[in-house]
Amino acid sequence: MKEKSEDLNIQIQYKLIEELTELNKNLQSEIKQNKTQLDENQKHIKNLQIINKFSKVIQESKTIEDITWSIAKNAIAELKYEDCVIYLIDKTGSFLIQSAAHGAKNPKFREILNPIKIKVGDGIVGGVAKSKKAEIVNDTSNDKRYIIDDENRMSEITVPIIFEDKLLGIIDSENKKKNFYSNDDLEMLSTIASLAATKIMESNHHHELLKHQLELENIIEERTKEVENQNLELKKLSLFPKHNPNPVIELDFNFNLTYCNKGAVKYFGNSLLKKNHPDNIKYVELLKKTTEEKNTGVYQIEEGFKFQNQHFDMRIYVDNELKLYRLYFNDISLIKNMQNELKEQNESIYDSLNYAQRIQKLILPDSAKLDRFFSDHLIFYKPKDVVSGDFYWIKEINSNLFLSVCDCTGHGVPGALMSIIGYDALNNTIKYIKANNIGEIMESLNKYFFELQNEKEDSSSTNDSMDLTLISYNKEKNTIRYIGCKHQFYVIRNNEVFTYRTSSHTLGSTLDNLNFKFEEIDVQKDDVIYMFSDGFPDQFGGEKGKKFKYKPFRELLLSVHHLSMDKQYIEIEKALKNWQNGKNEFYDQIDDISIVGLKI
Template structure:
């Protein structure tokens, strides 16, 4: 609010003898009414009791009201005011007033040297005016004729002015001035003590709040909940009507409106400010707090997306490890609503808020990355399912079945069935080292390579594995290799020729007897120049040949005991009357049930392929 200018009175052209005589008569009358020494002492004691309340209460408004009422018994007045200097010591503002219009109390400010009260504050001297209309320093706020202004001084420092006025001329006497001087000294000391007490209490509240912030805010990872809680915590120490947080966007190079409250209600504001634009942009650019007592006098002020009539503003930067995070901005409908202490408190809080915001931002980034990864994994899973056979193929002389269960969304196990050019039938079961997406991708590479080679070659199992090994070494992917069994079934001869590159040995079930097919080899992609043996089985009607990955036999229970080859063979021994699919499902179910209750990280991909000779 602009300072009130001094009133310029037109100098009288000549002395008005009649008015002078009238004023002298008033003075004589007031001298006759001067307090006796005993009455003066009694008034001093009464006033001392009144101002003694300063030491026992922090409600200055109530104390001022009591003082104003109590002094009226000894010093009659029509207006009473206590004006205090602002934090910069430049303007007097009404702290308590009786008899003044509301617009004067709320809007007027007096600079040092302006008006009678401003002059009293600047010169640190009592000013008693018998007729304000004859004093050029007077600024008319009411219809008083007499005024007494006494500076409030503490430790040689002016903090304000005690001012009383009367509608009659020449009203205040020497004795009343002495009483008011006494009262002013006590009021000044009381105000200073109350301020010190309030400062200590505020610091205590601030420390308690910081402790609460350090414990609470860092555990809130949702940014919306975090900022709402910050608004609630700040409100406990600093009164505001509008609360805003703007966060810095590196990509757009602007401060973006992120969270806003007006009278504790959420509203959405789009857009933002560049560095150096407006109060918030300037705070972000300079990384220093800005406190504006009157936004209408500050050219940086920008009205934001609300209809609140803002009069003062406080904005502080949010900085984490010398990196700009954003700003916290408070706005008030009152002039000079934010003090230096408020600024210090908000700056301190901002350091903790910046850490909490950075934690929340990192969490949201990780959560978004996880969401994208989840989507990517789901897409990859669909692709992998698309690569694996969905139904068992029909082929002469064989009933084919399979069961498959990845340990994660994506698995490293694979299986495939292919028809060869010469009418034979190929079957493959593989197990890539590791689990998850890398294993699935390497498995997809192996399947693609296998299908291409089967369509081009004579399907010899040993040569097929040798060629696969050479091809799988080419990507030079560390710690990735494939264990795989590959077999060719000849429906005319009812023979199965097998080669093995390090996967669990297949088993043959015939007449309730289970026999491991003794054939082994080096996993694909592990050693260059590896060669592989072949073994041909003469099969009979009713025979089963079962291929499994190690996830079946190595499944562990809660005591870390494995399902084992022994348990699998015991289950297979009674399988001659079952279909191929029944046997595959039963084996899968048994392995899964055995591992029930164990942590997911101990699980491995499980694959079963069953060939039953018809």
């Protein structure tokens, strides 16, 4: 009996050992999986930080040289590559020129050691330039296209810099090890190349536009001074038309030519001066209308006089005593041409802004995404300028609808650039960090904007930030979680307005003692939710030219909330226009205006 008991104990011990061994094995596997996931998350975060840092640096770059060196020193260096060369395509589009480098090719500051140029189509770099498709070469010894630059390396990654199918340059990196580069490297460099392409084109267009506009303004200023001086001299010579270098013509009251100086013969020849010539008949008819019943004196013809391809400033001296007309002409063709060219340049600038507006509209989400979650909705989106610093953001994650209304620092072009940064920050938080909790999203945004502020070299510059309300709506539970900073939103239920405020902290102002926690509220059928920026309450107008303010804004929304959203839009727009039409003047819009209405 004792032996059986001992055998049973031994079996139990063996069984426990087997179970503990299996448990240990499972724990080791789980630890390994968690470590792999942690490493992957840290890698995504690091890549996001590199892109964010590069985005900030590249926005501050003023020239194409600054941009290329920013890639080499601020992006490539962060990736810990041992070598990188940035090429730019030359003006002929035939050769790639080395313009920036990292590693052995860059011994000091912005100096490239023994720079080379590569013909498009030659080597791996030239081949990628020709195909416009990125490549990874895992073993250069097996690729006949490989061109040795400073030293022989075993693997190479080459990514084209392209804007609207136009090749601008190449990002190329080599490594001594085979199979060094991965698809993650390819994705990272492709993102950097895309950002660089946009900034290069913007810098190029902006530089050329400013240069040309400055040249035109200088020419116009110089020519205007010349014309003013000529007019002064013309006044001095008005009694001596013979010596006037500009055209001077005298006519009797029957419009017969009685005198013309050498300037008139030079500019008009025989056509305008010869009676019954078509040109003569045309300008005589003009003079008859202009001089009819005029007293003695000098008259300026505002519209001037156009002859063939030349435009003249024209003054007429009427002498009723001597019965003559004396016509003074001054050639202003160059000024007119430059004015027309300057006008075309201004139109080009507006075309560029309108194109930027179309780009910004493309990133805004389709409001149809709200149809599955709400019985009715409206988006009242009214930028102050062509482009806006306000934007709205919509994402559906795990059957929850995430919606944010954001107001970035500034408006117009600066605000629009910030809105793109903010929009990308929200998307990258979801994509790379995989945050699906609005508290985690806010903490990630706060950290991003904090790093953006503290990486600035100029501490006196304006802080770039973003005020926002972020909600997560669960239709099944009829609950809303909300969070944000320096914003508020309203819920109207049974003709009563409930106000919900977010944090008073500025996004990105600090990382200390900030724990972003969301709040949760229950909603009911027919509740109406309004999220908005401060543009409408801060708008000046009315009889006294003061701000609209939040209390009247709540009363406005309360008065229209029972209407359909289409009718609410009309009433809100009407209220804004009525407010801007003050007692004695019209008040221009001072800020971007965004209102999102949602009916449960």
